[in-house]
Amino acid sequence: MGLSQADIAHFPVNAQTLEKDTQFTFSCHSGLKCFTECCRLLELALTPYDVLRLRRATGLSSTDFLEKFVIIEHPEGEVFPRLYLTMIDDGRASCVFVSALGCTVYQDRPGACRAYPLGRGASRHNAAGSTEEHYILIQEPHCHGFLEQITQTAEGYCLDQGLSEYNRFNDEVASILQHPQVRRGKILQPEERELFLLFLYDLDRLRIEISGGMIPDMTPITVQKVMSFNDPELLLFAIQRLRERLFD
Template sequence: MKYVDISKIDKLPGRRLGDNDTFSFRCHSRIDCFNLCCRNLNLFLYPYDVIRLKNRLGISSDQFLDKYADIVLRESNFFPEVMLRMSENEEKTCPFLNESGCLVYPDRPDSCRTFPVEQGIFFDEKTKQTRLLHFFRPPDFCLGRHENKVWTSKTWAKDQQSVVYNQMTILWAGLKRMFQTDPFGGQGLNSPEGKMAFMAAYNIDKYRDFVFNSSFLKRYKVKSDVIKKIRIDDAELMKLGFKWIKLYLWGIKTKQIRPKI
């Protein structure tokens, strides 16, 4: 997921897919390139990806981040990226790949679902809305592009069950955009604020512990129906976490959460 500079859109690699534009593609286990795309990847994980993967694996978000993720801070960014750590073999295969395919397929990350379509994020200054843009960009080795099944970006998203993922990605992108200026006073993730914001975004089990086993609910007013949901639903807790980060770092109040004082 990258922010797209709309003035340079025609110069970006791949073919931009408008709402009615189509592309041909089919992936299946008998194709010669089967699984070639699941190795040596810079695979960014978004907060919802981590929730789905750690739940599929039956481990905590802490354990997932420790075992499967690299946390990297890109130059001139103030919030880190979380990347899936590839295996330490010659081909640097994805840790979830085996001979028959993807071991976490129903919960595979957003980028794997949309592949070979890539998503870009566009923030419309006029409407103040974040939108996804789509680019058909299969690598040369991907033979699926020679198959004759036809899609639009919308039918592809539906087929890959990525609609919910896309919604969560847009929410995350809206927050991530706010980190274009430094909210941590130059201290980055070493600051208490940086650590807390990272926990709320990516370490959902630890964040739940913080919400329910600290003075959090004494300090913040959270709507009772929201409290009910976040006890049991990681995605709802993640959404509250995004709102809390905005309140905690920038003082932005919402209906769902505000200070008690």
């Protein structure tokens, strides 16, 4: 199954599809006069794993991170809410984490920042979870990285940028976002919307609610086990539980 015309219609301007092994020339470094230009005038949607990493970088609890740095929107006609990183009102809508020296959360920057100027999508084909990857290349006029004579491929660039871990979690979340019931027009009830935000984005509050017995269908043994999970383990557990709560 390839990309549909509807998928292509949603691509950013200046985007083209490419295969994982198609070569292009690109390099990004602080010596370029466009350095950090891509950290302004952008809408940066956050995945659950992005929030996990960013709240670790900032030292905030997930609850405080969401409160301080995230805008939650629920566009009409969409099943799930979307979460965006706050931008500063400095006339250039700069990212809250950009400085003159670059990204202040570089080691934990979101997946979209790592992938740029690429975008990656994954379509799930069946309940077993096999996925097909798609890549796009976005060539924006302000980006001088394309003038650098370093040969890249989509697959190699994503590996270099440490995207494997991000993709692993994003593909798990896709089992919810692209669930067959969603394709058939599922409507999220208000309490399901709250569960979506709690289970995927607010792991510290989820821990508190699990330990306080506020999450149903959890035996004392499961609660004890979950309390020993680190954040990535808890996120994987939460994705699975949310999928069951929403669709079973």
